[in-house]
Amino acid sequence: MEPKRFNEIIVNRFKECEEVLISKEEEYSSGTDRLHNFKVAAAALQTTPEEALLGMWIKHIVSIIDLMKNPDSATPSLIKEKFGDNINYSLLAEATLLERIENKKQEVETETVAFDVVALDCDVCKRRYEYSAIDIYQAFLKKETICCKNCETSLKYTVTL
Numbered sequence: 001m002e003p004k005r006f007n008e009i010i011v012n013r014f015k016e017c018e019e020v021l022i023s024k025e026e027e028y029s030s031g032t033d034r035l036h037n038f039k040v041a042a043a044a045l046q047t048t049p050e051e052a053l054l055g056m057w058i059k060h061i062v063s064i065i066d067l068m069k070n071p072d073s074a075t076p077s078l079i080k081e082k083f084g085d086n087i088n089y090s091l092l093a094e095a096t097l098l099e100r101i102e103n104k105k106q107e108v109e110t111e112t113v114a115f116d117v118v119a120l121d122c123d124v125c126k127r128r129y130e131y132s133a134i135d136i137y138q139a140f141l142k143k144e145t146i147c148c149k150n151c152e153t154s155l156k157y158t159v160t161l
């Protein structure tokens with residue numbers, strides 16, 4: 001194959017995949033989660049979004065196996081459809097795995113906050129004590145106050161979210 005024709009195939013393929021994924025995004029613009037369908041399928045099948053995605057993806061892989069084993073049955077439109085779907089599922093699979101890693105990082109950050117302590121000064125007795133950041137945050141959410149460990153005066157603090 002001439003390099004020119006090969007390059008054309010690659011460029012067209014990626015352009016088409018991008019168009020399909022972006023038009024799908026517009027289709028589901030009411031939701032904010034691009035991986036929503038895999039999560040719903042995973043819940044219904046009591047499995048992970050990764051396995052739910054794999055279950056849908058494998059159908060396209062089987063079609064590709066059929067095409068490669070029977071190359072004379074391949075037509076340009078079949079090739080376009082099957083290989084395009086395969087790349088799209090590959091990209092969605094990548095996003096699913098990356099999201100899992102990124103969610104884990106957030107959990108670790110939240111756990112770190114739980115062990116953080118904040119020193120607060122009491123305006124009345126002028127004593128300084130340490131309070132757990134998670135206690136302060138929970139009090140903030142419940143609109144409760146954190147009291148001085150010495151005189152039980154309500155302490156002033158700010159919470160940065």
Ligand SMILES: [Zn+2]
Binds near residue numbers: 122
């Ligand atoms: Zn005090």
